[in-house]
Amino acid sequence: MKPVTFTCKGNSVDPNEIGQLSVEACKKRLAELSKGLAHPTRVEIVRMLENKPLEERCVCGDIVNALPLAQSSVSQHLKVLKETGWIQGEIDGPRVCYCTVGGIMEYYLALIKRSLKGE
Amino acid sequence: MKPVTFTCKGNSVDPNEIGQLSVEACKKRLAELSKGLAHPTRVEIVRMLENKPLEERCVCGDIVNALPLAQSSVSQHLKVLKETGWIQGEIDGPRVCYCTVGGIMEYYLALIKRSLKGE
DNA sequence: ATCGTTTATCGTAGATGTACGATAATAAGG
DNA sequence: CCTTATTATCGTACATCTACGATAAACGAT
Numbered sequence: 520m521k522p523v524t525f526t527c528k529g530n531s532v533d534p535n536e537i538g539q540l541s542v543e544a545c546k547k548r549l550a551e552l553s554k555g556l557a558h559p560t561r562v563e564i565v566r567m568l569e570n571k572p573l574e575e576r577c578v579c580g581d582i583v584n585a586l587p588l589a590q591s592s593v594s595q596h597l598k599v600l601k602e603t604g605w606i607q608g609e610i611d612g613p614r615v616c617y618c619t620v621g622g623i624m625e626y627y628l629a630l631i632k633r634s635l636k637g638e
Numbered sequence: 639m640k641p642v643t644f645t646c647k648g649n650s651v652d653p654n655e656i657g658q659l660s661v662e663a664c665k666k667r668l669a670e671l672s673k674g675l676a677h678p679t680r681v682e683i684v685r686m687l688e689n690k691p692l693e694e695r696c697v698c699g700d701i702v703n704a705l706p707l708a709q710s711s712v713s714q715h716l717k718v719l720k721e722t723g724w725i726q727g728e729i730d731g732p733r734v735c736y737c738t739v740g741g742i743m744e745y746y747l748a749l750i751k752r753s754l755k756g757e
Numbered sequence: 758a759t760c761g762t763t764t765a766t767c768g769t770a771g772a773t774g775t776a777c778g779a780t781a782a783t784a785a786g787g
Numbered sequence: 788c789c790t791t792a793t794t795a796t797c798g799t800a801c802a803t804c805t806a807c808g809a810t811a812a813a814c815g816a817t
Contacts, residue, residue, distance in 0.1 A: 559666050594796080597795095613791095628747055
C-alpha cells in the first residue's frame with residue numbers, strides 16, 4: 520500500500536565515524552563538503568531542504584520555483600550537492616524528491632573541528 | 639624595543655555579530671568562507687595555522703616548505719584564504735607572518751548553524 | 758648602492774565552474 | 788501508442804581555479 524505523502528528518508532551519516540578517518544581523508548572530505556557550500560545558491564538549497572518538515576516532501580520542481588535560475592542550472596547545483604554528499608534524491612514517479620543526507624550538518628561541524636584542530 | 643619573537647595577533651571576529659547579518663548576507667558569507675576551505679591544501683594551511691602555539695610565528699616560507707607545491711602556488715592559496723577571510727598576514731621585514739583570523743573557526747561554525755537552520 | 762632572501766605577481770596552460778537554451782529520458786494518464 | 792509533466796543531460800560560452808616557471812618588489816645586510 521502506497522503512502523499518500525512521500526517522505527525522503529534514505530541515507531544518513533554519523534559524526535562518530537569521523538574518528539575512524541585518517542587525517543588525510545578528513546581533509547579531503549572537508550574540502551569536498553566545503554565545495555558543496557561554496558555557492559550561495561547551494562547554501563540556499565541545503566537551507567531549504569534542512570528546514571523542511573518531515574511530512575512535507577521537497578520535489579525538484581519546488582526547488583526550481585524557489586530560485587531565480589533556469590531549471591538546468593538548478594539541476595546542476597543539485598548534482599554538485601549530491602556528489603559532495605549533502606543531499607540525496609529519491610525517484611517518485613516522474614518526480615525526484617530531494618532531502619539532505621541525515622545528520623549531514625552535524626557531521627560537517629564535527630569534521631571541521633577534527634580537521635582544523637587537534638593532532 | 640623590538641620583541642625577539644614576532645607573534646601575529648591582528649583582527650578577529652565575533653560569532654555574536656552574525657545575528658546582525660541579513661539572511662542573504664549570511665548565505666553569501668558562508669559561501670565565501672566555504673570556498674576558502676574547498677581545497678585540501680587550504681584546509682591543511684588553516685589547520686597548520688590554527689594549531690600553532692601563540693609564541694611560535696608562522697612565516698610564509700614555513701608554509702611553503704610544509705607543502706609539496708611551488709612557492710607561487712602556495713602564495714595563491716594564501717591569497718584565497720586571505721580574501722575569503724580565514725587568515726591574515728603581517729609584514730615582518732622581508733617576511734610575512736601568517737595567522738588565522740581570531741575566532742574564525744567558531745565564527746564559521748556559528749554561521750553554518752544560522753544559515754542552514756532557523757527561520 | 759649592491760646583493761641575497763623572501764614573498765607577491767605575471768603569464769600561461771589546462772581543468773573546472775556557472776549559466777543558458779535545447780534536447781533526451783522517464784513515468785503517468787489518456 | 789501518444790501526449791504531458793518532470794527532471795537530467797548536452798552543447799556552448801565565458802569566467803574562475805590550479806598549477807607552474809619567470810619576474811618583480813620589498814627589505815636587511817654587506
